[in-house]
Amino acid sequence: MLRPLPITPLQDPTEQYPHPSPSLPPVPKHSPNLFNHHSSFELNYRNVCNLLLSITRSRSLPKGLQLHAHIVKSGIQTIPLVSHHLINFYSKSQLPFCSRQVFDEAPRKSATTWSSIISAFAQNEFPWQAVEYFRRMVSGCVLPDDHIFPSATKACAILGRCDVGRSVHSLAVKTGFDVDVFVGSSLVDMYAKCGEVRDARQMFDEMPERNVVSWSGMIYGYAQMGEDEEALVLFKQALLGDLDVNDFTFSSVLRVCSNSTLLELGKQIHGLCFKTNYDSSSFVGSSLISLYSKCGVIEEAYQVFGEIPVKNLGMWNAMTIACAQHSHTQKAFQLFKQMESCGMKPNFISFLSILYACSHAGLVREGEYYFELMKKYGIEPGHQHYSSMVDLLGRAGKLDDALSLVNKMPIPPTQSVWGAFLTGCRIHNKTELAALAADRVLELGSVSSGLQVLLSNAYAAAGRYEEAAKARKMLRDQGVKKETGLSWVEEGNRVHTFTSGDQSHAKAKEIYQKLDKLGEEMERAGYVADTSFVLQEVDREEKNRTIRYHSERLAIAFCLITFPPERPIRVMKNLRVCGDCHSAIKLMSKCTGRAIIVRDNNRFHRFEDGKCSCGDYW
Incomplete structure (x- = not known):
């Protein structure tokens, strides 16, 4: 078990959030006569709790304010359960500081009241306040329960403060809540999001019972750390165990597929999302957009974006960066304007995406405009x-x-x-x-x-x-080697990887024969190798031989002898495509009549009929 650590006071949360805390909105002067004043106190109290739950579900702020006015007049705000429901109402209305005012005015604070305020801050992205109130609660000798621990660990995960999370874990062990499935799952999720995948796995393996949160958190942790194979194995085990996976699980696995450009597997998981009705989730949608974009199928990304009715900011950002990577610059600008007109406030990722689009299209004036626009949105x-x-x-x-x-x-x-x-x-x-x-x-x-x-x-x-x-x-x-240039293509369930001058592939002989034959056609079309991209001190003949067999050319030749003519060629590369290969692939597309899509470490290049989508600007 992990070594217990003491819970120490944290930095004053007001230093992290210097803006003043808003007061409760003014309650109406004439609250409605919701109840029969001659009815019993118990009936009045029950009606209030039921109405508060109903209004919270409907997110009706005006009705909630009217009911709050009645609660104040009837004097039942002193009951902890009523305070709990009021705090929860303002939290769900995205007014966490109003929740805090209700909490501060409550004369009696039960564990439920503390749980509500900590959850209010954690759910509304104010993690420092959540952890600080957790510390105050423990200092006041109120023991946390299975509802409070998950809120505290969620706050630690948002902050990336694994050290504080370990302290919370320590207290969970002391109070015996570490074996609770909800607390244990939240700890797995916290360690995973903090990048401590070993601690997450240790907690996961020790849990007597697991739920979808623990499985999803563990899969996310592996995906985040780039341990794609482990994430996929765990996902398969979850499916074989008949676990009801959720949109967060699917989103994490799709992230693995997009990072590894596993298009066929990603399509299968997309089908599973459709069968389980998670294809309309905005979280799954953003991951699907990223998957299809990174695999070079931008048309499918557009389709996913158009089919999901409710789009969150992550979806808008994913589609914008997809447009930028595929040289659909004007479409990226249109998306940014649509996002603004829908009332969606862009964040730092939104501006990063649009600046990326400007950079790869050479639009200096537009880039300077968006760079200045950031300040108007309060983003430094x-x-x-x-x-x-x-x-x-x-x-x-x-x-x-x-x-x-x-x-x-x-x-x-x-x-x-x-x-x-x-x-x-x-x-x-x-x-x-x-x-x-x-x-x-x-x-x-x-x-x-x-x-x-x-x-x-x-x-x-x-x-x-x-x-x-x-x-x-x-x-x-430093013991560091220069990163080897790799290119790879997907064929069914197999990924074929090539390096420069690679002779190890089973079809190496056919690949080199195809390249030599294609090279003759290219030279007749005017191709002359530009050896300035070879920086080694070798003679010209060696430079010619080196550049002719770069990894992306080998991958393209493999596709030409393997894939049917109607199938677009999609090649992924870990380094920037060199200028000579860029010129060569343009001629390859013209000589073969094939669409060739190459993704390097910056963007996508779509070569057709001797032209590239980047306009030779990359």
Whole structure:
């Protein structure tokens, strides 16, 4: 069992949320005569509780205020159960600070009253307040129950504070609630969302009884940590055990399929969602949009988006980023405007998606407009937004403006910001500027392996081979190898993976024969290899041979000899497609008459009849 930790006071929650707490809305001066005043107190009290439950379910704020007025006049607000129902009503009406006022005014606070206020803050995304009230409750010698523990662990999960969560777990062990299925499931979910998948699995394995929350939380934890195989195995076990999985379970498994680009498996799970009526869930919908988008089937993503009647913000964001990745830039702008007109307030992810769309279309003016619009919505740009703006300016060739933005940032520039700047320098062949930026980055101290590779390439492109060798040596000293370029395609239930110059595939002989034959056709159509993308110090003939057999070309050749002519070719790649391969694949699509869709680590490229959807801007 995990080692118990003491529950310690947390930071004052008002420091996290400095805005003043709103007061209860004014109650009407003339509350309706809802009851016969000659009836018994008990009957009046029962009617109030029943009405409060009904109004809470209907989310009718005006009726709730009228009933609250009657409760105050009749004097029954002192009863803890009535306070509980009032707190719950304001919580469900998304007025958690009104819930707090009811709680503060309650003369007697039972465990149920404490449970209501902690839940009100946790359910309305005010986790610090939830944990703080949990601490006050325990300090007041009121023991939590099976309703309070899950609310507290939910708050810890939102905060990502596993240390506080362990303290809550410790108390659950001391009070014997850790064996309760609801408490145990909430702890599994908390550890999983905090990235502590081993602790989550230990809790999961020790539970005497499991429910859909514990199974879903465990599957989500594996999916979040990229342990896709474990997530799929657990999902299969849940289905074999006749567990009634929910929309959160489906959403987590679909996330695994989208991250691994397992289109066929994702389609099967989509069918299962349809059979269980979870296909109309907005949570499942956003995962389905992401699945089809990441697998290169944008048409299916549009269909899912159009068929779900009630769309949450996650769905709007998923569809916007899908449009951005597939070069449907104008559609991304339309979606953003539709979202605003529907009364849906965009968040930081919404703006990140729209800035991404601007960046990959070279729309500097539009990008600057949306960057400024963030402030009108009260959203302070973060390092990801600055990375997108630097990327936008850099790709557009405005490298001086990009460097100026980096220097003026109110927060220290991160490695992703410098990586975006170096990418712009590489695209526009500003080798000296890239080398100078690399010098600045090295002054920051240790950097990630990905940025080390960018630094090495920047020095090599500028002819500063000694510095490039030093950057590569730093990678070796850290025990980090440069990420190998991979391309893969899905064929039925199999995934075929290729590396540059790969000879290990069972059809290697046919693949290379197809590439050589296709290469002759391409040369007749005007193809000349651009060996500047090979940065190694080797002769021209070796450079030609190296670039001719890049992984994406091998994958495309495999598809050409395997898939029927009417089937689009979809290739996934973990690195950015190089400029020479981009030119070559355009000619491949023209010579073969096939639609070729390639996803690199930035976006999708749809090649048809010698043209690419990115317009050669990527």
